Amino acid sequence: MTIYNIYIFDRMGTILYQTNWNRLKQSGMSSEEEAKLMYGMLFSIKSFVSKISPLDPKRGFLCYKTSKYALHYYESLTGVKFILNTDITIKNVRDLLHQLYKEIYVEYVVKNTECEMGQPIESELFKLKLDQFIKQHMKSLQ
Amino acid sequence: MNPIQISNMRQKTSILDKSISKGKGEINMNCFALMFSELVQYCQGKAHTVNELQMRLSDLGQEVGTKLIDLHFLREKNSKREIKLLNMLLFIKSTFWKSFFGREADKLEHSNDDDSTYYIIEKEPLVNKFISVPKDKGNLNCAVFVGGIIEGILNSSGFNAKVTAHWHKGTTYMVKFEDHIITRDKQMDER
């Protein structure tokens, strides 16, 4: 299995972090532009998904899938949004994202004075831990 | 003399009327660590240099240290104040550290080339839990706050010293006693 890339947004739509692992084809736009469009798309999908839901949508939008990749969406109660693009074989990404929030974001961003809340994450410690986390999971899920 | 007007007296019970707690209360470490981060950030906003920041943290630590030691002796009715320098340091490293930081400090060492300098070593000081120092402030160690606590204790117990905190084997608190303290301690040995 493969994880292609991640985006993390806060409640205000600020892109906190984005990075690629095995992304062979780029979108051809600047990463700022891409993040902006990503947030816009999610915002629209989310609101439409709950609008047309025949029942109380509870958690709402979770993922979409194409023939080549799947986009997984996890939102913490505090409105931090994690988006992970993976190949289409991978399962239980929701749990993985929840774990990522709990063990990486909370531990190395929230409990790290170097990171200002609501600002893009610059911390090397966070980058390192996130990279280790993703690589370890790519290996263990193979 | 005016009669005391009872009706005007505050009904507030004075703090001295309350008995002192057993001191076994505990709070969540994350709570302390977050508050300490705020303290550091506040001091950073007021300080122009790393040095000034360290001084502010040390001063606040001294205030806390002086009170903590008061509290300790008030509570432990049977304990006596140490008059020997080494015993005092051992007391800080063991008893004191344990009651307030939850475990003993890792090591106490005497400097090889300076009689008046001792080192208390702690691998992971509690206060640095959420603090990671930006590269441009490389030598800043916020555990200087704990250094201040040690200094507060020593100074209020008659062992005048200056305590600084350094990045070495984790954190090393360098305790430098004033010369007359060392002389006094030696004189006591001779007796």
Added chain:
Amino acid sequence: MSRQNTRLDVKKVNSELFTLTYGAIVSQLMKDYENVEDVNKQLDRMGYNIGVRMVEDFLARTNAGRCYDLRETADKIQYAFKMYLGITPALTNWSAAGDEFSLTFDTNPLTEFVELPDNYQNLKYSNILCGALRGSCEMVQMDVSCWFVQDQLKGDLATELRIKFNKRLEDAIPAGED
């Protein structure tokens, strides 16, 4: 980098170290600001900064779900006080509309050893708590107001903190859309 690993277990620290460190902060603020109102504001701001981080720790640790009314939120707040400060405030004085309630404390670890001098009666010594509540509620999309109604430091029998729900906050709308 000065920090290596963070363990996930909840460690405790002596509450007196906490109490006296908070005391040192307040007295430092009293020295730095001439106006007591500014001290109150600064304490609130510090609390806010703590709150926005602490709520993430709380949610990650308790795996709490979303609250569907203020009573649920109140229970969570009560639990958070237990978890972080080791005290359980009573939930009292609900407003008829259910949008306001009080946390009533008979002990407050922040104020142990504290006596307020007569000329500092305007100082909201524990204001950091108001800020922390405001900050943590804001992160879960709730705009609340928070203030002290009674304070043992000022001679009241209990310490009472009032919380009022103002409105729900929505996600930011993407730039360029309405």
